[in-house]
Amino acid sequence: MAENAPQDWLERFLVGDRRALARIITRVENRTFDVPLLMQQIWSRVGRARVIGVTGPPGAGKSTLVDRLLEHLRARGQRVGVVAVDPSSPFSGGAILGDRVRMQKHFLDEGVFIRSLSTRGRHGGLARATRDVIHLLDAFGFDVIIIETVGVGQTELDVMKVAQSTIVVLVPEAGDTIQVMKAGLLEIADLFVVNKADREGARRLGNELQAMLHMRASADWEVPVLLTEAAAGKGTAELLERIDAHGALASSHDEPSARESEWRDILRDELSARLERIVGDGHLEGIARRVRIGEIDPYGAALESLADADLLAHLVAAGRGR
Amino acid sequence: MAENAPQDWLERFLVGDRRALARIITRVENRTFDVPLLMQQIWSRVGRARVIGVTGPPGAGKSTLVDRLLEHLRARGQRVGVVAVDPSSPFSGGAILGDRVRMQKHFLDEGVFIRSLSTRGRHGGLARATRDVIHLLDAFGFDVIIIETVGVGQTELDVMKVAQSTIVVLVPEAGDTIQVMKAGLLEIADLFVVNKADREGARRLGNELQAMLHMRASADWEVPVLLTEAAAGKGTAELLERIDAHGALASSHDEPSARESEWRDILRDELSARLERIVGDGHLEGIARRVRIGEIDPYGAALESLADADLLAHLVAAGRGR
Numbered sequence: 001m002a003e004n005a006p007q008d009w010l011e012r013f014l015v016g017d018r019r020a021l022a023r024i025i026t027r028v029e030n031r032t033f034d035v036p037l038l039m040q041q042i043w044s045r046v047g048r049a050r051v052i053g054v055t056g057p058p059g060a061g062k063s064t065l066v067d068r069l070l071e072h073l074r075a076r077g078q079r080v081g082v083v084a085v086d087p088s089s090p091f092s093g094g095a096i097l098g099d100r101v102r103m104q105k106h107f108l109d110e111g112v113f114i115r116s117l118s119t120r121g122r123h124g125g126l127a128r129a130t131r132d133v134i135h136l137l138d139a140f141g142f143d144v145i146i147i148e149t150v151g152v153g154q155t156e157l158d159v160m161k162v163a164q165s166t167i168v169v170l171v172p173e174a175g176d177t178i179q180v181m182k183a184g185l186l187e188i189a190d191l192f193v194v195n196k197a198d199r200e201g202a203r204r205l206g207n208e209l210q211a212m213l214h215m216r217a218s219a220d221w222e223v224p225v226l227l228t229e230a231a232a233g234k235g236t237a238e239l240l241e242r243i244d245a246h247g248a249l250a251s252s253h254d255e256p257s258a259r260e261s262e263w264r265d266i267l268r269d270e271l272s273a274r275l276e277r278i279v280g281d282g283h284l285e286g287i288a289r290r291v292r293i294g295e296i297d298p299y300g301a302a303l304e305s306l307a308d309a310d311l312l313a314h315l316v317a318a319g320r321g322r
Numbered sequence: 323m324a325e326n327a328p329q330d331w332l333e334r335f336l337v338g339d340r341r342a343l344a345r346i347i348t349r350v351e352n353r354t355f356d357v358p359l360l361m362q363q364i365w366s367r368v369g370r371a372r373v374i375g376v377t378g379p380p381g382a383g384k385s386t387l388v389d390r391l392l393e394h395l396r397a398r399g400q401r402v403g404v405v406a407v408d409p410s411s412p413f414s415g416g417a418i419l420g421d422r423v424r425m426q427k428h429f430l431d432e433g434v435f436i437r438s439l440s441t442r443g444r445h446g447g448l449a450r451a452t453r454d455v456i457h458l459l460d461a462f463g464f465d466v467i468i469i470e471t472v473g474v475g476q477t478e479l480d481v482m483k484v485a486q487s488t489i490v491v492l493v494p495e496a497g498d499t500i501q502v503m504k505a506g507l508l509e510i511a512d513l514f515v516v517n518k519a520d521r522e523g524a525r526r527l528g529n530e531l532q533a534m535l536h537m538r539a540s541a542d543w544e545v546p547v548l549l550t551e552a553a554a555g556k557g558t559a560e561l562l563e564r565i566d567a568h569g570a571l572a573s574s575h576d577e578p579s580a581r582e583s584e585w586r587d588i589l590r591d592e593l594s595a596r597l598e599r600i601v602g603d604g605h606l607e608g609i610a611r612r613v614r615i616g617e618i619d620p621y622g623a624a625l626e627s628l629a630d631a632d633l634l635a636h637l638v639a640a641g642r643g644r
Contacts, residue, residue, distance in 0.1 A: 036621045036622075036624055036625050037621075037625065039621040040619055040621040040622045040625070043619040043620075043621060043622075044619075057379050057380065058379065173495035256614040256615065256616075257614070259613050259614060259616065259619075259620055260610055260613050260614050260620075262620040263609075263610070263613045263620035263623045263624055264601055266620055266621055266623075266624040267597060267623075267624045267627055267628065268594050268597055268598075270624050270625075270628060271593050271594070271597060271628070272590050272593070272594065274628075275589060275590055275593060276590075279586055279589075287585075288582055288585070291581050291582050291585045292578040292579070292581060292582050293578065294578075294581065297362055297365040297366075297581075298365075298581055298582075298584040298585035298588055299358045299359075299361040299362040299365060299588055300358075300362045300365075301585045301588075301589075302358060302585055302588040302589045302592050303358050303359065303362070303592075303641065305589055306589065306592060306593070306596075306637070306638065306641055307638060307641070312634040312637065312638065315628070315634065316628065316629060316634070319625065319628055319629070
């Protein structure tokens with residue numbers, strides 16, 4: 001039997017087929033040429049889900065915390081999608097061991113969908129793919145979508161922009177609070193969590209964070225600092241209450257400025273994806289060769305390529321299938 | 323007196339004027355239209371510097387370690403440029419307090435140049451700007467260039483690709499070693515440093531790292547794990563010896579494949595920069611308005627923009643000054 005066409009998967013997606021959802025996510029991950037078209041067709045269903053971000057340095061216990069939130073949300077009957085954003089690792093194969101364990105745990109629960117996303121070496125593609133997947137889960141009908149990141153770098157901060165409420169998870173050992181400022185976490189946090197709060201220094205870190213937060217001009221939301229022990233289930237129910245409270249204030253990602261900014265992002269990412277396809281198809285092999293043998297420098301070659309009408313024609317053509 | 327033209331600064335750069343270097347770096351940070359042209363003109367001088375990367379989670383003591391390396395390198399008469407790559411922070415203003423302290427310390431030393439780079443909200447621009455600045459410092463005549471990152475996210479990993487030798491700095495409290503794998507640090511490390519080695523668990527972390535490294539197929543370089551106490555100056559001289567040893571094996575960034583990959587990166591980044599300029603100039607305001615009022619969805623609008631001959635003409639024109 002022939003492989004189903006993307007349009008067939010889309011139809012199945014629209015009637016709630018989880019396999020179709022998984023298939024379309026794979027297309028998003030691979031940045032195939034038809035992704036913007038697929039996304040366009042599900043757009044009218046987007047905008048109902050509550051999107052929560054969980055970030056923080058490696059080792060802060062984010063996965064465990066997300067697991068607890070998942071349990072609380074399921075207990076009150078909400079359908080939950082989890083997207084774990086993971087910088088690709090050729091050594092570990094990209095898949096996170098813990099995610100597999102989690103996925104097995106929820107395997108029979110139709111109300112839960114967990115997916116890891118990794119970069120596969122594409123520049124800037126991870127933030128784009130994450131947004132697309134969140135829109136897909138939203139359109140599919142999940143009530144709550146949790147994005148969890150592995151690190152705290154710029155990509156992770158970019159990814160967090162899509163969340164309506166962002167939780168920054170720290171542990172007492174995470175270093176002094178000046179590091180929190182350095183990593184840009186103070187600006188993106190709607191809620192701070194000091195996890196593994198049974199460890200030494202938890203209360204002190206909490207107080208330092210409070211002090212730093214007081215230096216900021218307070219808006220309509222005062223960023224709380226909560227102590228949790230996610231592994232023991234302590235403090236996570238209160239955390240969810242606070243997330244709910246913030247949600248009442250959080251803006252939708254379907255506001256005019258959010259839509260415009262998303263369009264600009266898609267435009268840029270789609271240009272990059274098409275360029276990658278053009279190079280991959282060997283359309284620029286002539287100049288690539290001249291760069292390799294040192295006949296032209298990389299900057300001069302880029303300027304020459306961009307002044308070439310052929311490249312621009314290819315950029316249009318690369319939006320179609322081959 | 324009129325502002326000097328970029329071409330004047332370039333001439334001054336070529337005769338060793340540090341103010342000209344600083345000015346051109348600012349143009350690189352702002353991604354002005356003439357950057358590829360400027361870079362093209364200094365390219366013939368690029369390729370002599372030794373490029374060392376230092377990365378690791380916040381709080382690992384990277385800045386202190388870099389300071390020690392700087393002192394050792396200066397003691398043997400080498401000229402050193404330091405680029406501190408910092409995700410932008412609107413709250414802290416982007417500049418790192420520690421960097422200012424460092425800069426003051428070396429203010430009178432012509433053999434040292436320290437510069438922080440932050441994103442200023444440009445997507446993917448930070449990795450590009452970092453590469454450009456490294457080429458500039460290289461062309462300017464610095465013998466060694468150290469890139470130091472603040473976090474350990476995807477951008478930071480991208481940035482590290484330009485380094486010939488990458489040092490990953492951890493501290494005993496950084497969490498168990500599985501986190502190192504998760505964050506993709508194992509793949510990029512040429513040398514591991516366990517800093518603050520006087521703390522509990524340092525030796526255990528060192529042993530765990532060793533064990534993980536043994537699982538990898540050993541190439542011509544065995545990744546060492548060194549214990550340091552950078553604040554007390556312990557172990558840093560030995561670290562530099564090991565860095566030198568790795569340098570003897572490290573490949574130049576002027577190899578055919580490196581040149582080709584740089585050309586592709588420049589091409590992509592230049593396309594993004596031009597797109598940003600086009601939008602900033604209001605050339606796409608018509609469709610932007612339709613997106614804002616919800617007349618068209620963001621994906622459909624991006625596809626429509628990319629099918630528009632005007633946009634492509636603007637992409638060419640945006641490579642020239644206004």
